[in-house]
Amino acid sequence: MTLDEVSVAFGPEKRRKTILSSLTMHVEPGEFVALLGPSGCGKSTVLNLVAGYLKPSTGAVLVDSKPVAGPDPQRGMVFQQHTLFPWKTVQENVEFGPKMAGQPKATAEATARTFLDMVGLSKVADHYPSQLSGGMQHRVEIARALANYPGVLLMDEPFGALDAQTRLVMQDGLLKLWEQLKPTVLFVTHDIDEAVLLADRILIMGVSPGRVISEIEVDIERPRNVRAMTDPRFGRLKGQCLDLLERESRKAFGLQDDDDTDDEASPLRA
Numbered sequence: 001m002t003l004d005e006v007s008v009a010f011g012p013e014k015r016r017k018t019i020l021s022s023l024t025m026h027v028e029p030g031e032f033v034a035l036l037g038p039s040g041c042g043k044s045t046v047l048n049l050v051a052g053y054l055k056p057s058t059g060a061v062l063v064d065s066k067p068v069a070g071p072d073p074q075r076g077m078v079f080q081q082h083t084l085f086p087w088k089t090v091q092e093n094v095e096f097g098p099k100m101a102g103q104p105k106a107t108a109e110a111t112a113r114t115f116l117d118m119v120g121l122s123k124v125a126d127h128y129p130s131q132l133s134g135g136m137q138h139r140v141e142i143a144r145a146l147a148n149y150p151g152v153l154l155m156d157e158p159f160g161a162l163d164a165q166t167r168l169v170m171q172d173g174l175l176k177l178w179e180q181l182k183p184t185v186l187f188v189t190h191d192i193d194e195a196v197l198l199a200d201r202i203l204i205m206g207v208s209p210g211r212v213i214s215e216i217e218v219d220i221e222r223p224r225n226v227r228a229m230t231d232p233r234f235g236r237l238k239g240q241c242l243d244l245l246e247r248e249s250r251k252a253f254g255l256q257d258d259d260d261t262d263d264e265a266s267p268l269r270a
């Protein structure tokens with residue numbers, strides 16, 4: 001997946017606001033990349049571009065070396081808010097995509113069962129979304145996206161609304177699913193721990209206009225689980241992310257940078 005010199009601007013000509021400018025990033029097939037950045041820097045906009053919900057004002061968005069022309073089930077999106085069909089059961093929600101893709105009824109049902117099993121929800125297949133907890137609904141969302149066997153999984157703060165415990169379970173589950181299926185993942189989060197735990201690489205975005213300002217390789221071996229958080233490298237990587245994000249967040253809020261006089265020590269110089 002490649003975004004090449006992408007810019008996005010919204011609004012009428014006189015009050016046009018540039019959201020992304022000359023943004024370039026490349027994600028290898030099967031790579032797990034997290035996007036971190038201050039609120040409003042354009043993380044969701046990047047996902048919307050790759051999903052095909054939005055076209056760049058300039059530049060190119062390529063998946064499998066082809067320009068993204070519009071939404072495609074091969075690029076599955078999982079949001080923070082729930083988007084399940086409330087009138088369909090869990091099973092029906094998950095088999096919807098395979099059926100729309102033309103799978104025979106029995107095959108679509110089997111595909112849905114496979115993915116519900118993977119996310120540990122076979123027992124509630126005949127429940128309606130309203131009968132499930134928030135965490136369970138998220139697992140259905142993930143099963144629904146995966147049931148299309150997407151090459152690319154786009155996740156927009158998928159666990160942002162969950163309590164800390166449920167979040168750990170979901171992160172562990174996602175690590176396992178990713179190991180099994182190896183989709184390319186672009187994962188937006190505000191949570192530094194989550195980014196370090198899950199990603200192969202973290203892209204830090206800056207504001208005004210949004211662009212990638214730095215990238216951090218996560219050199220903690222896989223397969224991983226939540227215990228990776230106790231690895232000494234985890235703390236070091238977290239510190240690097242914090243330094244970069246703190247500076248960008250101050251900028252986003254229009255605050256003076258404490259380190260302006262000490263540029264040599266700035267992590268941005270690394």
Ligand SMILES: Nc1ncnc2c1ncn2[C@@H]1O[C@H](COP(=O)(O)OP(=O)(O)OP(=O)(O)O)[C@@H](O)[C@H]1O
Binds near residue numbers: 011038044046
């Ligand atoms: N359709 C639109 N029309 C006008 N402005 C938009 C539109 N979509 C996004 N924006 C603006 O683009 C900027 C970036 O939004 P985006 O949601 O991509 O940021 P983000 O980094 O994901 O933010 P957050 O972390 O708060 O979710 C914001 O200032 C937002 O108001």
